[in-house]
Amino acid sequence: MFRIRAHHLLCIQGFQGYGYSSDFASNLGKVKRLLYEDDPKVAIITDIDDICALCPNYSMGRCKEFGSEVIAMDKKVLEITGIENGTIITFKEAIDKINDAFRGDEKIEKICKNCKWRGVCLFYSAHKS
């Protein structure tokens, strides 16, 4: 089972190879491929996950660069989608909930307005108003 922090359900969809380091981007690409190919169960959380694991901003069990900011993003995604912290569902079910909740309005800005990757994010470009 994968552990995926809530806002990364948006990032995964928007990812097209960019990231904080080559190890980070390679790991994110691998996780994304496995999620889409195998549709495994995912635990949706507001904490360090399988994508953070190879991020240069990860240190000692936390995100040293964006700490509380990314947790706030995770919590907003949970609020908007109605998913509870710790929920375990299939990846496809998670993506369906995200895409239903973010369809056709300005909610995306509540999550992504300060993200440096917006300009290269497929999810952001598909949902911005």
Ligand code: SF4
């Ligand atoms: S920047 Fe922080 S939240 Fe984002 S992947 Fe890296 S460690 Fe995780």
